Amino acid sequence: MQPLKLLCILITMTLASADxxxxxxxxxxxxxxxxxxESHLKETIYKRGQNEDLDRIAYVQDPTIEVRLPSPQSATGQAVVICPGGGYAVLAYDWEGxxxxxxxxxxxxxxxxxxxxLPEDDSNVVPHLSPLLDTKRAMRLTRFHAQKWNIDPxxxxxxxxxxxxxxxxxxGTHFDEGDPTASDPIDRLSSRPDFMALIYPVVTMKQDYTHNGSRTNLIGEDPNQELVELYSNELQVTPQTPPTFLVHSSDDKSVPVQNSLQFYEALLKNKVDAEMHLYPYGGHGYSLAIGRDRLSDWPARCVAWMKSLDAQ
Structure with missing residues (x-):
């Protein structure tokens, strides 16, 4: 085999192994x-237009985490579990994930x-429980693998x-500290996030400012008041709620800015560290806001805030 060809093969193998x-x-x-x-539903991936890029996932049957790590030389030790949006009907997996x-x-x-x-009726025993069960598990699983993934638990x-x-x-408002008697070592770990970043978030389930599609998909068309209050997270903030970074646009017609305002106010009342950035424009669903003028600053501001937590 020619030396150059062998070198190319070795480089390709090395890159594949690193990836x-x-x-x-x-x-x-x-x-x-x-x-x-078990149900008749099949997990479905919808493609965006003709470019065949992954866009939306519906009817999730096999929840997963996709682990993406920086190079060891660049790693800060921080980690973030990312929850894409989609109205509790789909996941905008590539765009927001x-x-x-x-x-x-x-x-x-x-x-x-x-x-x-997602909290649909066919493949969930109690639909509204599944998203929280999965976010708790993701947080515990990340901590369980902390040493392997070069992160600080x-x-x-x-x-x-x-x-x-x-x-x-x-x-962030319904976490638990884990079960020290659990046979599964993952279940012994805390599900409390060390910090939260909420980007144009749905927060409340109250009719005044909620996103009706998310509310209906999570707790049904005619939920009882107890369930509404349970998932109106501005009502669930305590001094133990993690430090929080919020981003929202005042012209958001899908998820009113009051979702973030009410949560921010609850954080302040409970003396929880909070930072909020409100933009006069942007609407809803802009992800990293690339090419959107000042709005595109929010990711850098978020990273700077995350890094500042280490100095506190």
């Missing part, structure tokens, strides 16, 4: 997920993209967009 170590998927649960029931993971990796932050179950946060912001803020 396998820094970018791979894991099942979220060992065996069937809790609260799952993979793109965000790549951005965080470029700043030395490990990213764990969560493909969480005490510097693991969660980020969510739109309805994914509701999933993230639900974890």
């Amino acid at each position: 396998a170590e820094t970018n791979y998927k894991l099942p979220l649960w060992d065996g069937p997920a809790p609260n799952h029931k 993979i793109d965000t993971a790549n951005y965080l990796n470029a700043h030395g932050i490990a990213a764990i993209v969560l493909k969480y179950r 005490n510097r693991v946060g969660i980020m969510g967009f739109s309805a994914g912001g509701h999933a993230a803020s639900t974890l």
Whole structure:
């Protein structure tokens, strides 16, 4: 074999091996997920237009995490579990998941993209329970693999967009410290995020400012008041709620800016560290806001805030 050809093969093998170590998927649960029931539904991936890029995932049956790690030389030790949005009907997996993971990796932050179950009736025993079960498991699983993934288990946060912001803020207000008697060592770990980043998030389930599609998909068309209040996360903030970074646009017609305003006010009342950036334009669903003038500053501001947490 010619030396040049052999060298090219070796380089390709090396790059493939490195990629396998820094970018791979894991099942979220060992065996069937809790609260799952068999149904006729099949997990469906919708493609965006003619470019065949992954865009949306619906009817999630096998929740996973996609682990994306920065190079060891760049790693800061921080990690973020990412919850893409989609109104609790689909997941905008590439737009709000993979793109965000790549951005965080470029700043030395490990990213764990969560493909969480959506609360439809057919494959969930109690539909509204599944997103929280999956976010808790993702947080515990990330901490369990902390040493292998070169991250600090005490510097693991969660980020969510739109309805994914509701999933993230639900974890931040409904976490538990783990079960020290559990046979599964993963279940012994805390599910509390060390910080949260909520990007144009759905927060409330109250009719005044909620996103009706997310509300209906999560808790039904005619939920009882107890369920409404349980998932109105501005009502669930305590002094133990993690430090939070919020981004929203005043002209958001899908998820009113009051979702972030009410959550921010609850954080202040409970003396929880919080930073909020409000933009006069942007609407809804802009992900990293690339090419959107001042709006495109939010990811850099978020990373700077994350890094500032280490100095506190």
